[in-house]
Amino acid sequence: xxxxxxxxxxxxxxxxxxxxxxxxxxxxxxxxxxxxxxxxxxxxxxxxxxxxxxxxxxxxxxxxxxxxxxxxxxxxxxxxxxxxxxxxxxxxxxxxxxxxxxxxxxxxxxxxxxxxxxxxxxxxxxxxxxxxxx
Numbered sequence: 001x002x003x004x005x006x007x008x009x010x011x012x013x014x015x016x017x018x019x020x021x022x023x024x025x026x027x028x029x030x031x032x033x034x035x036x037x038x039x040x041x042x043x044x045x046x047x048x049x050x051x052x053x054x055x056x057x058x059x060x061x062x063x064x065x066x067x068x069x070x071x072x073x074x075x076x077x078x079x080x081x082x083x084x085x086x087x088x089x090x091x092x093x094x095x096x097x098x099x100x101x102x103x104x105x106x107x108x109x110x111x112x113x114x115x116x117x118x119x120x121x122x123x124x125x126x127x128x129x130x131x132x133x134x
Contacts, residue, residue: 002089003113003127004094005057008043009011010112012036013040017043019095020100027070033072041093047071053081053089091130098134103122109134 011017012033018024022036022043036043041050048055049071054063056074062085065078081089102108109131116124128134 001055001057001060001091002123003116005048005055006116006120007101007109007112008048009045012043016101016104019104020097026097028068029070030095031070042067042070044071045131048090050090050093053086054078055086055090062089095131098131102134 008017011020017036018036022041025037026034027033027035027044033045041048043049046057048057049067052064052066054065054067054071054074055061056063056071058072060083062081062083063074063078064081065075067075069075082090098109113124
């Protein structure tokens with residue numbers, strides 16, 4: 001997930017999220033970066049929420065819970081999930097997202113993967129196993 005979050009951050013910086021169906025909104029509490037609201041997902045630099053499950057970047061954990069509150073907060077009644085269970089919940093969304101990015105850019109992620117920061121680079125093998133076509 002650190003690779004996913006880094007790449008989605010690049011997509012935001014390159015203004016690709018709007019063509020991918022996300023709306024940019026200011027964070028309601030004024031915390032950090034903007035929120036990007038998609039049809040079924042919400043992205044913030046500290047988390048990604050999809051259909052009732054939040055990936056919380058600072059803790060590298062998944063939680064089942066509602067939105068709001070928005071990342072970086074976690075709902076006080078959110079239920080921690082096993083990493084594999086959370087990842088499996090996100091995979092349909094992430095695979096569709098990567099396919100849409102590839103179609104929009106006309107290329108895969110190769111050149112961006114060469115410049116990963118150290119925190120994401122150590123997860124590159126796991127990311128490639130999930131997205132071999134990217």
